[in-house]
Amino acid sequence: MSLSLGLGLCTRKLIYKTLRMMHNFSTTKYSLVSIKLDDKRFKLYTHYEGLQVIDEILLLGQYHLAYRLKPRVVIDVGAHIGIFTVSMAKHIKEVCNNGLIIAIEPVSINYNAMLNNIEINMVKDIVKPIRAAVASKEDYIEVEWIGVRERVKTVTMNRLIEIVKEKGYNYIDLVKIDIEGAELEILTNNNKWLEYVRAIVMELHPDVYGIEGIKSIAKALKEKGFEIKHIKKRLVQN
Numbered sequence: 001m002s003l004s005l006g007l008g009l010c011t012r013k014l015i016y017k018t019l020r021m022m023h024n025f026s027t028t029k030y031s032l033v034s035i036k037l038d039d040k041r042f043k044l045y046t047h048y049e050g051l052q053v054i055d056e057i058l059l060l061g062q063y064h065l066a067y068r069l070k071p072r073v074v075i076d077v078g079a080h081i082g083i084f085t086v087s088m089a090k091h092i093k094e095v096c097n098n099g100l101i102i103a104i105e106p107v108s109i110n111y112n113a114m115l116n117n118i119e120i121n122m123v124k125d126i127v128k129p130i131r132a133a134v135a136s137k138e139d140y141i142e143v144e145w146i147g148v149r150e151r152v153k154t155v156t157m158n159r160l161i162e163i164v165k166e167k168g169y170n171y172i173d174l175v176k177i178d179i180e181g182a183e184l185e186i187l188t189n190n191n192k193w194l195e196y197v198r199a200i201v202m203e204l205h206p207d208v209y210g211i212e213g214i215k216s217i218a219k220a221l222k223e224k225g226f227e228i229k230h231i232k233k234r235l236v237q238n
Helices: 009-024 048-059 064-068 083-095 108-120 157-166 183-188 192-196 206-223
Strands: 002-004 031-037 040-046 073-077 100-104 127-130 140-145 148-155 174-177 200-202
Touching: 031 048, 040 048, 040 083, 040 108, 048 083, 064 083, 073 083, 073 157, 083 100, 083 108, 100 157, 108 127, 108 148, 157 192, 183 206
Parallel strands: 002 031, 073 100, 073 174, 100 127, 174 200
Antiparallel strands: 031 040, 140 148
16 A cells, blocks of 8 residues: 555545554464655554554654654654654664664564564664553563553563663653653653653643643653744645
8 A cells, every 4th residue: 555645634644544444354464564754654564543644643743853863763653554764764874874763662563563564664674663561660571552452561660771871872752752641750750760861752641640730740851951842734735
C-alpha cells in the first residue's frame, strides 16, 4: 500500500479506513505502507492503530520543531512503531552523517514493527532499540495495548544516560516523550538525568494527572533550567 501525505484529508481518511478493514482479515496484523513526504520516502510496517500515529507525526508535524534543533544524540521515549525514530534517524544521517538514537518501547506488537522499520529504512547503524518501559526505578510493570496485557521490565532515564555515555557521548541533544501520562513520574522523580539534556519535546496528558501534574512538571523543568513553550500542531501543506 502506498500513501502520499500530499493527498487531501478526506482521501487519506478513506485510505486509512480501507487499511483498517484489511487488518481485520490479515493473519499477521501488519501492513507494509510506503509513504512519500516532501523529498523523503519511508516504508513502515504498521498495524491499524499505528496509522493514526503516522498521521500525527508525519502529516500534522507533531514534533516538527525537533528537527530545527539539528540533534545528533536523541532518546525516543515511547517510540511506538518507530515513526519518529526512523524519520529523525534519516534527518541525523543527512545533517550530521552519524549519531545515536535510543528508542524505548515496551509493547511487543509495536516493538517488533519498530525493529522491522529500523531495518528496512537502513538506519540500524545509529539506532539502539530497547524493549522496556521508562520509569523512575528499575522493576517490572504490566502494560496493555490493543487488548493485550504484557509484563515488561522498566528502565530509568538515568540508566539511559549511562548507555549514551557508553556510546561515547556526554550529553543528549533531544529527548522525545510520548508515554500516555507516565511522563509525570520520570520528570519529577529521580530526575538528575535532566541535567544532561539540552531539549525535550513531549505530549502532556492532563486527563491523567490534572492541572497540578502539569504544574509539577513545569516546576521540575524550570528548576533544571529549561524554558517551556507550547507547540501547536501544524498541517503539512498539500
